Amino acid sequence: DADVTQTPRNRITKTGKRIMLECSQTKGHDRMYWYRQDPGLGLQLIYYSFDVKDINKGEISDGYSVSRQAQAKFSLSLESAIPNQTALYFCATSDARTASSYNEQFFGPGTRLTVL
Amino acid sequence: SQQGEEDPQALSIQEGENATMNCSYKTSINNLQWYRQNSGRGLVHLILIRSNEREKHSGRLRVTLDTSKKSSSLLITASRAADTASYFCATGLVRGYNKLIFGAGTRLAVHP
Numbered sequence: 001d002a003d004v005t006q007t008p009r010n011r012i013t014k015t016g017k018r019i020m021l022e023c024s025q026t027k028g029h030d031r032m033y034w035y036r037q038d039p040g041l042g043l044q045l046i047y048y049s050f051d052v053k054d055i056n057k058g059e060i061s062d063g064y065s066v067s068r069q070a071q072a073k074f075s076l077s078l079e080s081a082i083p084n085q086t087a088l089y090f091c092a093t094s095d096a097r098t099a100s101s102y103n104e105q106f107f108g109p110g111t112r113l114t115v116l
Numbered sequence: 117s118q119q120g121e122e123d124p125q126a127l128s129i130q131e132g133e134n135a136t137m138n139c140s141y142k143t144s145i146n147n148l149q150w151y152r153q154n155s156g157r158g159l160v161h162l163i164l165i166r167s168n169e170r171e172k173h174s175g176r177l178r179v180t181l182d183t184s185k186k187s188s189s190l191l192i193t194a195s196r197a198a199d200t201a202s203y204f205c206a207t208g209l210v211r212g213y214n215k216l217i218f219g220a221g222t223r224l225a226v227h228p
Contacts, residue, residue, distance in 0.1 A: 035218075041220050042219050042221055048215060090158060103216060104164060106161070112156070
């Protein structure tokens with residue numbers, strides 16, 4: 001979905017390096033999410049944010065941090081990357097302004113991260 | 117642990133056949149959604165069914181929900197090669213329904 005963009009799309013890094021993945025959206029949604037996907041598994045929620053001042057941990061937040069710089073931007077950082085953080089990372093947004101939205105989420109194209 | 121579990125993990129069919137995927141979940145839900153993922157790409161929302169609904173249709177998609185059995189099914193009728201993808205169910209919980217919990221997905225292969 002071109003309305004949700006992620007950079008970079010692919011990244012190879014080494015153990016111990018700090019990495020930042022960025023997500024931007026033009027949908028005007030207030031809610032943003034970071035997920036990781038491992039082969040054969042579904043998506044696991046890392047962090048989510050319901051507005052600029054609201055940040056919440058998801059299921060697997062250890063080793064990750066986030067920053068909501070603006071309504072449209074939500075960054076994910078790996079402070080010291082390790083090989084088992086090799087995965088596909090997705091950003092998603094949802095709109096809470098309408099009661100009927102029921103949290104349908106819109107996903108970015110993903111970032112493939114490899115930690116050597 | 118994941119809330120939803122899809123069955124089967126993989127499904128291979130011929131074009132024109134119907135494909136049925138099932139999802140079971142553990143705790144009470146506000147809604148259940150199905151998403152599609154083409155290989156290595158982002159997920160795309162297909163259909164949402166609320167906890168007070170039993171069946172919903174969208175084009176060739178039919179979703180059912182049985183809250184007593186904590187299960188849902190996704191039926192794709194008259195499948196096409198372009199339907200080849202992974203399909204995920206995601207549950208919005210009664211408490212904290214603003215988050216979604218995803219299952220591991222069903223990989224569907226539709227052969228011409």
